[in-house]
Amino acid sequence: MRNIPTYFILNCLLFTVSYALGQVSSTKILVIYSYDATFHIYQKSEKALYDVFPQSDNIIDIEFLDSKRYPNRQLNTSTYERIRIKQKEHRNYDIVIACNDNAFEFCLEHQATLFPEIPIVFWGVNDLEKAFEQDQNEWVTGIAENISLEKTLPLIQKLHPGRNNLQVITDSTTTAIADLKVFEKTISLFPNLNYEILNVSNYTREEYRRKIQQIPSNQIIFLLASYRLKDDYLSFDQIAKMLSTNSNSPIYYAYDIGDGGGYIAGTAISYYEQMYSACLIAKQILSGTTLQSIRVRSDVSSNSIIDYNLVKKFHLNPELIPESAIVLNDPNRKIEISKPEFYEISSIVAGVFVVLSLAIFFINLKRKKEKRYRVFAENYLNIFNENHSMMLLIDTKSQVIKNANKAAAKFYGYSQPQLKGLHFSELCQLPQIDLDAFFTQSEKQNSHFEQKHLLKNGQLKDVEIHSGKINIDKSIYIYAIVHDISKRIKAEQELIDAKRRAEESDRLKSSFLANMSHEIRTPMNSILGFSSLLEVDDIELSTRKEYIRHINNSGEHLLTLINDIIDLSKIEANQLKIYKTNCKINFLMDDLQIMIKRQLERAGKDVQMKLSKGIKNNSFNIKTDEVRLKQILINLLSNAIKFTESGDIEFGYKYREDSVLQFFVKDSGIGIHPDKQKDIFSAFKQVEEYSSRTYGGNGLGLSITKSLVEKLGGHIWVMSEPGQGSRFYFTIPAENNQLEL
Ligand code: ADP
Secondary structure, three states, X not given: OOOHHHHHHHHHHHHHHHHHHHOOOOEEEEEEEOOOOOOHHHHHHHHHHHHHOOOOOEEEEXXXXXXXXXXXXXXXXXXXXXXXXXXXHOOOOOEEEEEHHHHHHHHHHOHHHHOOOOOEEEEEEOOHHHHHHHHHOOOEEEEEOOOOHHHHHHHHHHHOOOOEEEEEEEOOOHHHHHHHHHHHHHHOOOOOEEEEEEEHHHOOHHHHHHHHHHOOOOOEEEEOOOOEOOOOEOOHHHHHHHHHHHOOOOEEEOOOOOOOOOOXXXXXXXXHHHHHHHHHHHHHHHOOXXXXXXXXXXXXXXXXXXXXXXXXXXXXXXXXXXXXOEEEOOOOOOOOOOHHHHHHHHHHHHHHHHHHHHHHHHHHHHHHHHHHHHHHXXXXXXXXXHOOOEEEEEEOOOOEEEEEOXXXXXXXXXXXXXXXXXXXXHOEOOOHHXXXXXXXXXXXXXXXXXXXXXXXXXXXXXXXXXXXXEEEOOEEXXXXXXXXXHHHHXXXXXXXXXXXXXXXXXXXXHHHHHHHXXXXXXXXXXXXXXXXXXXXXXXXXXXXXXXXXXXHHHHHHHHHHHHHHHHHHHHHOOOOOOOOEEEEHHHHHHHXXXXXXHHHHHHOOEEEEEEEOOOOOOOOEEEEOHHHHHHHHHHHHHHHHHOOOEEEXXXXXXXXXXXXXXXXXXXXXXXXXXXXHOOOOOHHHHHHHHHHOOOOOOOOHHHHHHHHHHHOOOOEEEEEOOOOOEEEEEEEEOOOOOOOO
């Protein structure tokens, strides 16, 4: 991975150089391969050629000598001719790249005639001697292929400790001859390794098969090459198959073992890497670097490549596998691939990984956000919907309700969907100008209003509204939290009324006390005054009687007043007691009639008296407080006498079907003004007006009468018109079990 940036930088540099140089005129490049287009070396290296020299900017010709299948250079002549014609018809090549030994030899052989002063760059040349000799050649340089026997042979020695016999398999191809030379030099460094050579070019396919079968299993096969048989040509895959199916020996290969195929180990040579390096040299030359400054080298890295499965199969110790080796099928290690491929794949994988990770990260982030928002939204919707406070969401522009919660629907008496379409003015019946002000104010800041809202059933309710602005989906809404304050307002109003009443009562009581003291003082003064006059001895008898009558009247008046005050204070303190007995109503009425008649006579009034008994039977009785009932009737009758100068006074009772006795006292007197009628039963009100009274009286009578009627379980009312007389009515329950109608 450390090399990835280097690889990228290299590519970038290459691109820059290409851009600077390559655009002027197309470079004409000839690539000569020793083998054919189906051979794995071509397939693995072709990409490197186009990576360095893109087809769009360069004219590239590729020739194949096909020397594996035509080992006697049968195709060389025609190749020569083709190149010659191509150069004759068009201009010469700018550079030649020779791949592997045969192509390298072809170029050297025809350098003078075909490639005069044309730079030749080679790679994959196994004849190291010849390769390095090219440092003397003015127009040739390149990379020798180090098959790293220095790596494979020590590996064999390591994995197979002890003395071992190697069966070296080779053929007569140029590369194999070159490799054998290297092998023979190298093997001398390993005294524990003996070897025999089997040149397969001397045998037919059949003979070769038998030869392999005869190799003892304790012998190690070391394969240099076996492409060319006496009668046949084997492809790369066929070689592997032939060896692995016919022998039981461990097989090592001088070259890249591909993806296994039966070889325990070999040398990982990257044809891509070699071609790539050669192309870079070619590029350097094309951009002006002299050939002499580029020395032939064999520094293309190569590692041992080992098939772990076969190490196990041949019971070799896996721990002896060198750290640097590329291990195929290793359960613990990863398969290594050529650096450029690795870098390329790594960068693509890393890129894809980064992009995918980022994409997944952002998608997850988005999903999480969306989920969070969804949960939030649901929560808030629940809070909105289930809240006990009534909530409305109103569109500011149209003033139409867009959402309303359950509490609001219940309060207004509409269903939620019905509320949703209503114009706000259908609830809040303010003039449009005030409605607009409500929206403007709420939009500006959180606000508080008190309004009257109309419910579906037509009821008007006092409500308090907390409102404010809220943005949803780029639209502006007003939220309104509505509280029903009608009970509060009513309670407040009652409190105000009660306060007013209390103040009024306070004022009236003060006024009452002031008046009462005056009321008491008047008869007292009269009593005291006339009593002192009586002290004089020589008063005439008639005058004396007159004084005594005044004293008596004032005394009676005082007594009535005191009784009334006592009754009133008892009523105020809720201390008035009712004592119910059987009361024969008709007898009571008769007594009253006698008493009233006497009063009328005394007053000297021209008034007719009439009594109506609802029930004729005199034994008719009810259970009630007779004394209080009599007091009520005396009060009413006294008033009737007082306010009637002439005419009639009628009183009596009737029995109602609802078991109630309804009494009445009618007179043809002065009557009562309607405005005054409501006040005559209020003690303190009456007393206040005492000073302006012309008929006398303390103004307590009707108030006490009303309280007594109510104490007896009934109620009292008056019907009167000024100048037309008055009719007082009151009821008491007829609690009678001995009624004989
Ligand atoms: P008062 O001692 O002043 O009569 P009441 O409580 O008995 O006190 O009556 C209150 C007031 O009601 C009277 O002052 C009078 O103005 C009016 N009133 C009562 N009875 C009659 C009636 N029969 N006809 C006309 N006015 C009446």
